[in-house]
Amino acid sequence: MTEGPTVAATPVARRGAGTVVVTGAAVRSAYGRGTQALLSGLLSGRPAFSPVRRFDVGPRRVRVAATCDGDPDLRTELTGTVGEACDDAGLAAADRSRTPLFLAIHAHPAIARADPADKPQLGPAAFAAAVAAGSGLATHGIRCYLSACVAASTAIADAAAAIAHGRADRIVVAGGYLVESDQFALFDAGRVLADDAQVRPFSTGRRGLLLGDGVGAVVVESHEAARARRVRPVVRLAGWGRAGDAYHPCQPHPQGHGMARAVTAALQRAGIAAQDLGYLNAHGSGTAQSDPAETNALRLALGDAAGTVPVSSTKSLHGQALEASGVLEFIVTMLAASKGSLPVNAGFLGTDENCRLNLVLGEARAATPRYAMSVNAAFGGANTALLIGVP
Amino acid sequence: MRPPVPQAYPGPDALTAAAVAAGLVVRACAGWPETPADDRVPPLAGFIESTFSPLVAQVAGRALSRRDEPPRDQVTALVIVTALGDVTSATRVAAAVDAGTRVPPLLFFQSVPNSVAGYVAARWHLTGPVACVTGTAAGLAVAAIQIQDAEADEVLVVRVDVAVTDGDRDRAAAVVVTGPTGRNRPGTAES
Numbered sequence: 097m098t099e100g101p102t103v104a105a106t107p108v109a110r111r112g113a114g115t116v117v118v119t120g121a122a123v124r125s126a127y128g129r130g131t132q133a134l135l136s137g138l139l140s141g142r143p144a145f146s147p148v149r150r151f152d153v154g155p156r157r158v159r160v161a162a163t164c165d166g167d168p169d170l171r172t173e174l175t176g177t178v179g180e181a182c183d184d185a186g187l188a189a190a191d192r193s194r195t196p197l198f199l200a201i202h203a204h205p206a207i208a209r210a211d212p213a214d215k216p217q218l219g220p221a222a223f224a225a226a227v228a229a230g231s232g233l234a235t236h237g238i239r240c241y242l243s244a245c246v247a248a249s250t251a252i253a254d255a256a257a258a259i260a261h262g263r264a265d266r267i268v269v270a271g272g273y274l275v276e277s278d279q280f281a282l283f284d285a286g287r288v289l290a291d292d293a294q295v296r297p298f299s300t301g302r303r304g305l306l307l308g309d310g311v312g313a314v315v316v317e318s319h320e321a322a323r324a325r326r327v328r329p330v331v332r333l334a335g336w337g338r339a340g341d342a343y344h345p346c347q348p349h350p351q352g353h354g355m356a357r358a359v360t361a362a363l364q365r366a367g368i369a370a371q372d373l374g375y376l377n378a379h380g381s382g383t384a385q386s387d388p389a390e391t392n393a394l395r396l397a398l399g400d401a402a403g404t405v406p407v408s409s410t411k412s413l414h415g416q417a418l419e420a421s422g423v424l425e426f427i428v429t430m431l432a433a434s435k436g437s438l439p440v441n442a443g444f445l446g447t448d449e450n451c452r453l454n455l456v457l458g459e460a461r462a463a464t465p466r467y468a469m470s471v472n473a474a475f476g477g478a479n480t481a482l483l484i485g486v487p
Numbered sequence: 488m489r490p491p492v493p494q495a496y497p498g499p500d501a502l503t504a505a506a507v508a509a510g511l512v513v514r515a516c517a518g519w520p521e522t523p524a525d526d527r528v529p530p531l532a533g534f535i536e537s538t539f540s541p542l543v544a545q546v547a548g549r550a551l552s553r554r555d556e557p558p559r560d561q562v563t564a565l566v567i568v569t570a571l572g573d574v575t576s577a578t579r580v581a582a583a584v585d586a587g588t589r590v591p592p593l594l595f596f597q598s599v600p601n602s603v604a605g606y607v608a609a610r611w612h613l614t615g616p617v618a619c620v621t622g623t624a625a626g627l628a629v630a631a632i633q634i635q636d637a638e639a640d641e642v643l644v645v646r647v648d649v650a651v652t653d654g655d656r657d658r659a660a661a662v663v664v665t666g667p668t669g670r671n672r673p674g675t676a677e678s
Contacts, residue, residue: 111636112635155587202599207571207572207574208574208577208578208580209581209585212652212653213652216651218571219570219571219572219621220572221570221622224621239622239625240620240621240622240625241618241619241620242569242572242599242600242619242620242621243599243600243617243618243619243620244599244600244601246617247619250616250618254618254629254632254633257635257636260636261632278581278584279598281580281583282580282590282594282598285591285592285594286595288595338616338638339614339615340564340605340613340614340616340617341609341614342609342611342613342614343605343608343609345533345596345601345602345603345606345609346596346602346605353614357614474601474617475596475601475602475605476599476601476602476603476604476608477605477617478604478616478617480616
C-alpha cells in the first residue's frame with residue numbers, strides 16, 4: 097500500500113474563493129419518480145434490472161436493462177425533472193428565469209432518423225433550449241455536454257468552478273438518458289453487456305454492465321445566493337476534479353492515473369485528507385478492465401484510506417445511465433450521505449484480488465459521513481470526481 | 488513563441504477571433520480544409536464510415552504540432568465542440584437497427600466523441616480533462632474555466648462539423664489556448 101498523497105494546505109488556490117452548495121435535486125430512475133423512490137430502491141438492495149419491453153431486443157445477445165414503466169419521452173422527463181429540482185430548491189419564477197441550464201445528453205433524440213434536410217435543426221442545443229424554456233430557466237447561457245459517461249459530472253464540476261470563481265451565482269445541471277434501441281444495440285454489439293443479467297462491480301465473475309434509465313437535475317449555487325434566498329443547502333459541493341488518462345480511445349489507464357489525479361484534485365479543492373471521506377460512490381462499471389483500473393486509481397489517490405473508505409457502485413442497482421450517470425450518481429451520493437445509509441454494492445460473488453476495496457456488501461450500511469465522493473469515468477480516458485460535504 | 492499560422496479559410500480564423508474575444512491567448516491554430524489539397528480527410532485506424540473522428544485527429548495534430556514544445560509537466564485539456572455530433576455514425580446505427588441488420592462493433596466505440604479525444608490525448612500526451620460540448624462560445628468558456636480553475640495549463644479546442652446535407656462539406660478548426668497570465672496551475676501530486 098502506498099502512502100497517501102500530500103493534500104494542498106490552501107484549497108482556495110485550486111478552486112476560487114466562493115463556497116458552492118446544492119439546494120435542490122430531482123430524479124427519475126428505474127425505481128420510479130423522485131428521490132424517495134430512488135433511495136428506497138437503493139436501500140432495498142434489489143437491482144432494478146428486468147427484460148426490456150420498450151423496444152425489440154430480439155436480435156440482441158443481452159435483453160435486460162433497468163427501465164421505468166412505459167416509453168417515456170426524454171424531453172418531457174427532463175423538463176419535469178428540472179422543474180422539480182427548482183421546486184425542491186425553492187426557486188421563484190424570477191430566479192429561474194435568470195438561471196442557465198447545463199444539460200448532459202447523448203444527442204437530440206430525433207436526429208438519427210430525421211430527413212437530412214431537417215438534421216441541422218436537431219442539434220443538442222435546440223433540445224436543451226426546449227428543456228430550459230419548458231422549465232422556466234434562462235434562455236441564455238445554455239450549455240450541452242456530450243462527453244459520454246462523464247458528461248453530467250463534468251457539467252457539475254464546471255458549474256461549481258464557475259460559481260466558485262464568481263462567474264455565476266446559480267446553475268441548474270441536468271442529465272438524461274432513457275434506455276433506447278440504438279445505444280442498446282451498440283453496447284450489445286460491443287459485447288460489454290452482462291449476459292448473466294446482473295452487474296457485479298469489483299467482484300469475481302463480473303461479466304459487464306447493464307444500461308439503466310436516469311434523468312436527474314441539481315441546483316448548484318453560491319452559498320451567498322442561497323443565503324439571500326433564505327434557503328438551507330442540502331450539501332456543500334466541497335471539491336471537484338477532472339483529468340485525462342492520455343492512454344487509449346476506449347480503455348482506462350491500467351494504473352488509473354487520470355482518475356487518481358481527478359480524485360486528488362477534488363480532495364485538494366476541499367482541503368481534506370483521504371481519511372476524511374466517509375463514502376465513495378464508485379464508477380464501478382462491472383467490466384473486466386475498468387474495475388481493476390479504478391481500484392488502482394483509488395489506491396494511488398487515497399493511499400491507506402483506500403482500504404477503509406466504504407465504497408459501492410450503485411450501477412449494480414440502477415444500471416449505467418450513460419451521459420446522465422454523473423448527475424444520477426451524484427444524487428445517490430447526496431442521498432446516502434445526508435440520509436445516513438450507504439447503498440450496497442450488489443451482485444457480489446467473491447473478492448477479486450485486483451479489486452480489493454472496503455465494499456458495502458450484503459445490505460445497506462448505516463453511516464453518517466461528513467464527506468462523500470462520486471467518481472465517474474468514460475471512454476477517452478476522461479475522469480471526474482465530485483466531493484460533497486454534509487452540513 | 489511562434490505566431491499563430493495564418494489561415495485562408497474562415498474556420499480557424501473565426502475560432503481564433505472568438506478565443507481572443509473570450510480573453511484567451513491563442514498559441515496555435517489549424518483548420519480543415521486549409522488548402523485545395525485537403526479534399527479527402529485521411530482515414531484514422533479503428534474509426535469507420537464517418538469523417539467526424541478523422542477530422543478531429545487531423546486538425547488536432549496540425550494545431551498541436553504548430554505550438555511551441557511544451558514543458559514536460561504541462562497539462563493540456565481537450566474540448567471538442569460540435570453543433571450536431573457525429574451525425575453520420577448515428578444515422579448509420581439507426582438504419583441498421585431499423586433494418587434489423589448487424590451493427591458494426593467499431594461503431595460502438597466511435598458513437599461518442601470521447602473515443603477520438605482519447606486517441607488524440609494518447610497520441611499527444613494530453614493529461615488534462617476531456618470534454619465535448621455544443622457551441623463555440625460554450626467550448627471556449629469551458630476552456631477558460633479549466634485554466635482559471637487550475638485544471639490545465641493550456642486547452643486544445645477542436646470544432647468539428649461533418650457534412651449533413653448535399654453540397655455541404657466537412658469542416659474543422661482547432662486552437663491551442665492559454666490564459667492571459669500563463670500558467671495558473673500549482674504543483675500537484677503526479678500519479
